[in-house]
Amino acid sequence: MPKVKINDIEVEVPAGTNMIEAAAVAGVDIPHYCYHPNLSVAGNCRMCLVDIVGGRAPEIACNMQARDGLAIRTDTPAVKKMRQSVMEFMLVNHPLDCPICDQSGECRLQDYYMEHGDYDSRGVEEKVSKKKRQDIGDKIVLDAERCVECSRCVRFGDEVTGTGDLRLMNRGDHTEIGMFPGERLQHHYQGNLADICPVGALTNRDFRFQRRVWYLKQTASICSGCATGCNIQVCHQEGEVFRYLPRRNDAVNKSWMCDEGREQVAGISGLKRILRSRVDGKTVDTEAALIALAARLKSATHVGVVLGSQATNEANWALLQTVRKNLKSARIFVTAGNDPGSFEYADKLLVDTDKNPNSAGVDLLAAFDGQVESWEAFGSAVADLDLLLVLEDDVVGRLAGRRTAAAIAYLGVSRNATSEAGSIVVPVCHPVEMDGSYVNRQGRVQRIRRAVNAAGDALPAWLIVDRLGAKLGVAPGTGMVAAAFNSMARAVPQMRGLEFKTLSEAGQQLIVETAPVAPTEATV
Amino acid sequence: MAMPAARKMTSLESIYLVELFKGLALTMGHVVKNLFDQNRFVTIEYPDVRKTMAERYRGAHRLLLRPDGKVKCVACMCCPTICPAKCITIIAGEAPDDPAEKFPVEFDIDMLRCIFCGFCVEACPKDAIRMDTRIYEVNAYTRQALIHNKTYMVNLMDGIKPPAEEFYRLNPESAPAGFVSSPSASGAP
Numbered sequence A: 001m002p003k004v005k006i007n008d009i010e011v012e013v014p015a016g017t018n019m020i021e022a023a024a025v026a027g028v029d030i031p032h033y034c035y036h037p038n039l040s041v042a043g044n045c046r047m048c049l050v051d052i053v054g055g056r057a058p059e060i061a062c063n064m065q066a067r068d069g070l071a072i073r074t075d076t077p078a079v080k081k082m083r084q085s086v087m088e089f090m091l092v093n094h095p096l097d098c099p100i101c102d103q104s105g106e107c108r109l110q111d112y113y114m115e116h117g118d119y120d121s122r123g124v125e126e127k128v129s130k131k132k133r134q135d136i137g138d139k140i141v142l143d144a145e146r147c148v149e150c151s152r153c154v155r156f157g158d159e160v161t162g163t164g165d166l167r168l169m170n171r172g173d174h175t176e177i178g179m180f181p182g183e184r185l186q187h188h189y190q191g192n193l194a195d196i197c198p199v200g201a202l203t204n205r206d207f208r209f210q211r212r213v214w215y216l217k218q219t220a221s222i223c224s225g226c227a228t229g230c231n232i233q234v235c236h237q238e239g240e241v242f243r244y245l246p247r248r249n250d251a252v253n254k255s256w257m258c259d260e261g262r263e264q265v266a267g268i269s270g271l272k273r274i275l276r277s278r279v280d281g282k283t284v285d286t287e288a289a290l291i292a293l294a295a296r297l298k299s300a301t302h303v304g305v306v307l308g309s310q311a312t313n314e315a316n317w318a319l320l321q322t323v324r325k326n327l328k329s330a331r332i333f334v335t336a337g338n339d340p341g342s343f344e345y346a347d348k349l350l351v352d353t354d355k356n357p358n359s360a361g362v363d364l365l366a367a368f369d370g371q372v373e374s375w376e377a378f379g380s381a382v383a384d385l386d387l388l389l390v391l392e393d394d395v396v397g398r399l400a401g402r403r404t405a406a407a408i409a410y411l412g413v414s415r416n417a418t419s420e421a422g423s424i425v426v427p428v429c430h431p432v433e434m435d436g437s438y439v440n441r442q443g444r445v446q447r448i449r450r451a452v453n454a455a456g457d458a459l460p461a462w463l464i465v466d467r468l469g470a471k472l473g474v475a476p477g478t479g480m481v482a483a484a485f486n487s488m489a490r491a492v493p494q495m496r497g498l499e500f501k502t503l504s505e506a507g508q509q510l511i512v513e514t515a516p517v518a519p520t521e522a523t524v
Numbered sequence B: 001m002a003m004p005a006a007r008k009m010t011s012l013e014s015i016y017l018v019e020l021f022k023g024l025a026l027t028m029g030h031v032v033k034n035l036f037d038q039n040r041f042v043t044i045e046y047p048d049v050r051k052t053m054a055e056r057y058r059g060a061h062r063l064l065l066r067p068d069g070k071v072k073c074v075a076c077m078c079c080p081t082i083c084p085a086k087c088i089t090i091i092a093g094e095a096p097d098d099p100a101e102k103f104p105v106e107f108d109i110d111m112l113r114c115i116f117c118g119f120c121v122e123a124c125p126k127d128a129i130r131m132d133t134r135i136y137e138v139n140a141y142t143r144q145a146l147i148h149n150k151t152y153m154v155n156l157m158d159g160i161k162p163p164a165e166e167f168y169r170l171n172p173e174s175a176p177a178g179f180v181s182s183p184s185a186s187g188a189p
């Protein structure tokens, strides 16, 4: 690997590494606007100009690839002057919008001005005014005046979505970002435009004026919208979640996520959440509901249990253990398909047709157990069941009107057909309210993390199952979420060597090559 | 911004007792003066007599209006961010026909928590909030009446003080949630 020097700090990086990235490895921050790690290099903002040791003229770092012996400097007076001049140039026509601009607080113009600009204004000319507050899409508000013409959004449209919708038009200081007349953004990745725009030209309509970003705390987690499992940051303040942002993971979602994924935020404190336990229509505390559930599970002859493709690995593992240890005759099933009401959209870029975040995890556990039956088998067996225990998935909705079990117990997050049909209902935490893990469609184990406190009486599903197990006789021995994960990782061969703690500490997901398991093969 | 360094005490000042007696001497001076000339009392007979505060006295906040009658404030959240007492609550909203785009739907200051530091005034990029009313009596019979809201603060002017309690009683539609006009507030002690 070539060795490069940045300000005399030597680092070894793979050949061809972009020098902005190489500098980051060396701990040197090279300011940049147009460069984005997941887009092509445009080299038009000139903010990243650096001196090459022994070179004739400064060059842009974003278009420079690491090669052996390359040495650059970012601390020379010339570089400082260049950065300042670029800043001055960019701000010549920039409006004084910070007080009303949603980018404020995470804006490259603000940050770099404080760091590299800090000059006395020489502005005497009128600023060029452009169109503000333009409605260019369902998710995006465009303010052309704030644009610094970095062309990130243009490249996103050309290279990622292939829609080619945003364009830079005209020349000189009249260059303006915009759409073709009469057109609006049509794709399902609009939110990313607001994320990649280094300034406040493209801002998110759903988040508009909701909260200043400097108040928000971020918790690294996973989107629960579909089987892709995009890596996200949950942005929250005082127990309220305001937005999801994509978190870069080149193996899963690069730097992107879909708009439907972002819309999941609305469901967290939505009116449909189940907040209290219910037994036969009466509100009770969770303990009482679990005692009733344990009693009914013990007395029923034909018990069916459905693993949840929306529940975490830990919850499914705890359920599998509890049922196998306590209810010898119970039949366990997996689900297939999606809950009615989940979003329809799917594509080749990110959004999977499977709208359950943990289908692969459930399949893995089902294959491990060997006795778990398929959704088809469930379809023919369900009518004969005395009691059906459902984890999170809307099984009744998925049966679409077909006859279901005599009685249903539902552990779930939101109200749906199953919770309506359920004689016992226990509230479960939303994914942003608990720790756990999912396996995505690539067989990648990814951590979700608790960002906010649980709504109402909701508890993590694995904990509910653990308590239920204790009431049935033998608890699954998963007293902590890490213990649940670790006992699963010890037992399931594809997970061997994984540890909850190291999964979380890395902040990145470990790859487990799950043998491709199809539930039907394993169970029929 | 660098703070000016504190002045060093002189050796005389650091012997505490000297300063103590200087203070006592001043007090005694006033006692003697008041004994002979009662027209030059330093104290006033509050509340029958009220002091006019200095021009720069930092009193209760008011919100300023633009020439077109809308509040200057654009809900930028600088003041709630800087406020050390965390007593400013603003809910921002979109103003569809206004080029300012953003405005405070609600703007409350909990005067029970305010420490009158004036940081909010310093932080405001729009000169939308000032503490130049010279109002120093911020009191009421209920806690709710000490939440100064947008409507109230727009109505405050230099030295003219409808107490918040009275204002909310007369304008119940703009009173803060939970405000109940107490019987004692209507005049009877």
Ligand code: SF4
Pocket: A146, A147, A148, A149, A150, A151, A152, A153, A154, A177, A196, A197, A198, A199, A201, A202
């Ligand atoms: S709108 Fe934003 S992303 Fe697009 S060119 Fe302008 S500054 Fe860059």
Ligand code: SF4
Pocket: A223, A224, A225, A226, A227, A228, A229, A230, A253, A256, A257, A258, A259, A260, A261, A262, A350, A351, A352
């Ligand atoms: S593609 Fe799937 S996982 Fe990614 S953001 Fe959208 S719904 Fe979430």
Ligand code: SF4
Pocket: B079, B082, B083, B084, B085, B086, B087, B088, B109, B113, B114, B115, B116, B117, B118, B119, B120, B121
């Ligand atoms: S004067 Fe100080 S404490 Fe009072 S509202 Fe302003 S910033 Fe807050």
Ligand code: SF4
Pocket: A099, B072, B073, B074, B075, B076, B077, B078, B079, B080, B090, B120, B123, B124, B125, B126, B127, B128, B129
């Ligand atoms: S700092 Fe000024 S403009 Fe900003 S929210 Fe406070 S009063 Fe309004």
Ligand code: FES
Pocket: A031, A032, A033, A034, A035, A042, A043, A044, A045, A046, A047, A048, A049, A060, A061, A062, A063
């Ligand atoms: S980041 Fe290199 S020119 Fe813009």
